[in-house]
Amino acid sequence: MDKYQAAFDAIIEKDDRVEPRDWMPDDYRNNLIRQISQHAHSEVIGMQPEGNWLLRAPSLRSKQVLLAKIQDEGGHGLYLYSVAETLGVSREEMIDQLHEGKAKYSSIFNYPALNWADIGAIGWLVDGAAIVNQVSLQRTSYGPYSRGMIRICKEESFHQRQGYEIMLHMAKGTPEQKEMAQDALNRFWFPSLMMFGPHDADSAHSSKAMQWKIKRESNDTLRQKFIDKTVPQAEFLGLTVPDPNCKWNEETGHYDHSPFDWDEFWAVVNGNGPCNKERLDHHKKAHNDNAWVREAAVAYAKKTESTLV
Numbered sequence: 001m002d003k004y005q006a007a008f009d010a011i012i013e014k015d016d017r018v019e020p021r022d023w024m025p026d027d028y029r030n031n032l033i034r035q036i037s038q039h040a041h042s043e044v045i046g047m048q049p050e051g052n053w054l055l056r057a058p059s060l061r062s063k064q065v066l067l068a069k070i071q072d073e074g075g076h077g078l079y080l081y082s083v084a085e086t087l088g089v090s091r092e093e094m095i096d097q098l099h100e101g102k103a104k105y106s107s108i109f110n111y112p113a114l115n116w117a118d119i120g121a122i123g124w125l126v127d128g129a130a131i132v133n134q135v136s137l138q139r140t141s142y143g144p145y146s147r148g149m150i151r152i153c154k155e156e157s158f159h160q161r162q163g164y165e166i167m168l169h170m171a172k173g174t175p176e177q178k179e180m181a182q183d184a185l186n187r188f189w190f191p192s193l194m195m196f197g198p199h200d201a202d203s204a205h206s207s208k209a210m211q212w213k214i215k216r217e218s219n220d221t222l223r224q225k226f227i228d229k230t231v232p233q234a235e236f237l238g239l240t241v242p243d244p245n246c247k248w249n250e251e252t253g254h255y256d257h258s259p260f261d262w263d264e265f266w267a268v269v270n271g272n273g274p275c276n277k278e279r280l281d282h283h284k285k286a287h288n289d290n291a292w293v294r295e296a297a298v299a300y301a302k303k304t305e306s307t308l309v
């Protein structure tokens, strides 16, 4: 084995972090670029369903809080694009791959946010699922990704509370508000569980990613953690998880669940969800409309550089 591979293996073995200056196998680098760029795209595309409700927030306070949350998501996208850039891919390339349909983003953002209760469900369930995944990724083997996750998780916990607060108000509000909260939970429950990806046996990248300690826990382990944390939160709200088989199992020490509709999952992942086209079209339009900002920034940087010389 050559000395570079041996040095890389030692870092992984010792649970140290791989840094951008370190030699790493091409497959490790490419797997990270794939996952981190998809993660970044998810943060940015994920601003759309919530952004749709900014001008219809029911109070000034809720509008301020939602605005802060959405800005955080944009910030997470920026940290993650920067992390991916340390692996030798440019932001332009990543955006092109998104626009060409070669890079994915989380399936959950292809579902519509139909009303204010959905904003609660997104913060509670979608950010809640993201936290479970991202807490695990704080220990990922690539240093810049791991450090980015630590900061992102701090912000995500505020997001989860923002959503849970909305759900609490609605679930304890009028019967109509409670019905809206229940309806939002009904629609977002299974799509949130599918954020964790396919079952372990069908997860193409998991085995290598776990070996390299990019992923520290499997898709199914994280999904189960999320279910176990979230069902009692639903009970506290007086709401019912839309799964008759979701019951505490004394033997396993976990909640059971029904099988998932993987046909729906793959349809959404492969571009045929309710909002895939809308989300991508919106991103492309914003990217093209704002090209002048990027051009101005580059021109300014060049001018500053020539003044300095």
Ligand code: BYC
Pocket (backbone or CB within 6 Å): 034, 035, 038, 039, 040, 042, 043, 044, 045, 046, 047, 073, 104, 105, 106, 107, 108, 122, 126, 127, 130, 133, 194, 195, 196, 197, 198, 202, 203, 204, 205, 206, 209, 219, 269
């Ligand atoms: N949606 O081998 P697998 C947020 C793809 S945003 C779409 O298990 P892997 C927020 C997968 O990419 C935070 N595609 O893959 C923002 C692969 O396809 P490719 C979102 C999915 O990578 C705004 C194929 O299926 N969090 O919090 O080992 C507002 C096979 O899967 C999905 C992240 O992005 C999916 N759900 O594991 C509110 C977490 N699942 O690449 C909130 C970072 C799987 O071969 N990502 N696929 O074409 C990860 O942790 C991992 O990539 C996953 C999948 C666990 C998602």
